[in-house]
Every structure is written in C-alpha cells, then in structure tokens.
Amino acid sequence: MYNNIYKYKYILYLKFIRYRIYYINNANDILHIINNISFFYKDLTSDKLTQILTDCFNLYPLNERELQKLSIIQQMHDLELGIKNYVSFMIWISCIQSINETSNNLLLK
8 A cells, every 4th residue: 555655646746847847948947856856865866867757758758849948958058067967968868768768668569
C-alpha cells in the first residue's frame, strides 16, 4: 500500500513539474524548477535529475513548440560556463532521452 501511495505522489509531482515546464521562457525558469526538485530530493545527482525529468516527459510528452523553446534556450547558453548552461543542458538531454525511449518503445510494439 505504501508503494502505491509513493507512486501516486510521484506522478502528481511529475505533473506539477510538467505544468511548470509548460511556462518556461528562459534559463532562470528552468533553474527554479531544478531548485524545486533539489528541495524535495536532498541527495539529487545529475543522474537522478535526468531520470526525474525523463519520467516527467515520458508521462506528459512535450509538444513541438515546447521542444523548440527548450532547444533555443539550450543553444543560447551552450557556450557559457555556468549554471544556466548546466540547467538548460540537463532539461534538453532529458527531452532527447525521453524521445529516444518513446521511439524505442514504438519500435518494440
């Protein structure tokens, strides 16, 4: 029973993250989302962050416009050395991973 409650809470949290991702306009918005995730997951690593974001995108896929927006933000901060580069890269790599997992699942069916 506890496991089901945990899964339900996790899915609700992913929906909340997805809602916030919908309204991303710049790298600072992404930073706020990552800070929120790190608040709830004290032992957050890059692997765990990528897994959480990928789970979010697998459950609640991005549309083309959102992908374009995230791609542009990532390209704007690609050559920088700092937190904006890191957060934009993490969300972008999670998008790519989600797309790869989705296409692999479609090929297996």
